[in-house]
Amino acid sequence: MPALRSLFEWVDTFPSSVFLRESVVWFPALLTVHVIGMCLFAGLIIMMDLRLLGVGNTRTPFSVVQRRLFPWQLVGMVLSASTGLILIYSQPMRYYSNIFFWVKAFMMMLAGINAMAFHYSTYHSVARWDADSKMPFGAKMAAVFSLALWAFVIMSGRLIAYNWFNPV
Amino acid sequence: MLPFFTWMGDSALGTGVRDSIWIYAFDQAAHLVALAVFAGAVLVVDLRMIGSGFKSRPMAQVARDAQPWLIWSLIALALTGIPQLFSNSIKEYYSDWFWYKMYALAAALIFTFTIRRSVAFADEARAKPSLAKVVGLVSIALWLSVAVLARLIGLLS
Numbered sequence: 001m002p003a004l005r006s007l008f009e010w011v012d013t014f015p016s017s018v019f020l021r022e023s024v025v026w027f028p029a030l031l032t033v034h035v036i037g038m039c040l041f042a043g044l045i046i047m048m049d050l051r052l053l054g055v056g057n058t059r060t061p062f063s064v065v066q067r068r069l070f071p072w073q074l075v076g077m078v079l080s081a082s083t084g085l086i087l088i089y090s091q092p093m094r095y096y097s098n099i100f101f102w103v104k105a106f107m108m109m110l111a112g113i114n115a116m117a118f119h120y121s122t123y124h125s126v127a128r129w130d131a132d133s134k135m136p137f138g139a140k141m142a143a144v145f146s147l148a149l150w151a152f153v154i155m156s157g158r159l160i161a162y163n164w165f166n167p168v
Numbered sequence: 169m170l171p172f173f174t175w176m177g178d179s180a181l182g183t184g185v186r187d188s189i190w191i192y193a194f195d196q197a198a199h200l201v202a203l204a205v206f207a208g209a210v211l212v213v214d215l216r217m218i219g220s221g222f223k224s225r226p227m228a229q230v231a232r233d234a235q236p237w238l239i240w241s242l243i244a245l246a247l248t249g250i251p252q253l254f255s256n257s258i259k260e261y262y263s264d265w266f267w268y269k270m271y272a273l274a275a276a277l278i279f280t281f282t283i284r285r286s287v288a289f290a291d292e293a294r295a296k297p298s299l300a301k302v303v304g305l306v307s308i309a310l311w312l313s314v315a316v317l318a319r320l321i322g323l324l325s
Contacts, residue, residue, distance in 0.1 A: 027323075028319075028320065028323040028324060031319065031323065032316055032319045032320065032323070035200075035315060035319050036312065036315060036316065038200075038204065039203065039204060039207035039211075039315060040207070040211070042204040042207075042208075043204050043205070043206075043207035043208030043209075043210075043211055044208055044211060044212070045208075046204055046205055046208045047208040047209070047211075047212050047234075047237075050237065056233060056234075056236075056237055057212065057222075057230075057233045057234070058233060059225070059229045059230070059232070059233050060222050060225050060229070060230065060233065064222060064224065064225065065222070068220075068221050068222050068223070068224075069212075069221065072211070072215065072220070072221070150204075151201045154197070154200050154201050154204055155194075155197035155198070155200070155201060156197075157200075158193075158196055158197040158200050159193055159194075159197055161193075162189070162193050164189075
């Protein structure tokens with residue numbers, strides 16, 4: 001994708017991008033906040049998925065889990081998304097050439113589609129199974145996909161540190 | 169302590185993990201997934217304690233639900249953390265951040281399984297909500313410091 005590559009190459013020349021890249025403080029600070037944001041976001045997504053699967057937090061109705069965790073998931077998402085975008089901005093060519101970065105981006109997109117699909121299908125009948133611990137098939141499927149996809153996102157995110165497959 | 173750390177580095181586990189970049193990398197990745205589960209299990213209870221999260225539910229119920237996930241993710245963290253320590257033992261020994269993390273971890277574990285546990289499972293009708301609030305905040309602060317210090321071992325040492 002030449003257009004995408006030129007976008008990354010263009011950002012790479014920004015003085016502010018060069019500044020962040022050359023600073024010894026920004027990278028560790030951004031990465032640390034990124035992990036903390038991940039703990040808040042992914043941690044509470046996982047707690048919601050375990051409830052949806054019927055294996056965790058079962059004494060709390062699903063709608064309560066969903067509604068009460070949502071604001072905190074949002075805080076976590078803002079923390080990790082903002083630091084993630086600044087990290088890309090600071091080293092665009094490093095991420096562009098890293099396969100794990102693209103795997104991670106793709107898995108995040110799938111996780112988003114999965115969440116949306118659940119929201120517009122199975123979630124409509126939440127009143128019927130809200131307090132159950134035996135969950136409907138659609139809910140369990142959404143939970144399994146979400147757990148697997150976010151685990152992949154976290155793992156591929158960590159593996160970006162390794163440039164095993166970088167083109168030379 | 170140094171002889172023990174040298175022994176860890178020379179052990180089959182230490183050399184095996186060190187010699188395979190794949191095992192080491194995937195171990196780090198799995199450690200982070202376990203961290204996410206652990207963070208979730210800690211936070212559902214801490215948020216309830218500070219009067220947010222599942223505030224309409226009894227605290228002991230929320231804590232009892234989270235308990236198995238807290239324990240099992242902690243075991244997963246230890247199982248994925250120990251190979252990293254063995255393979256990197258000398259570097260860790262000379263890293264201030266590693267020792268800060270271990271002190272913070274010891275404090276967080278002791279706090280979680282003594283004070284936090286007794287407050288989380290206490291009879292809410294008799295317990296003071298302000299006490300739960302303080303305990304929830306201390307728990308968040310302790311575990312936050314463990315995670316931050318852990319990340320800094322790899323970045324700054």
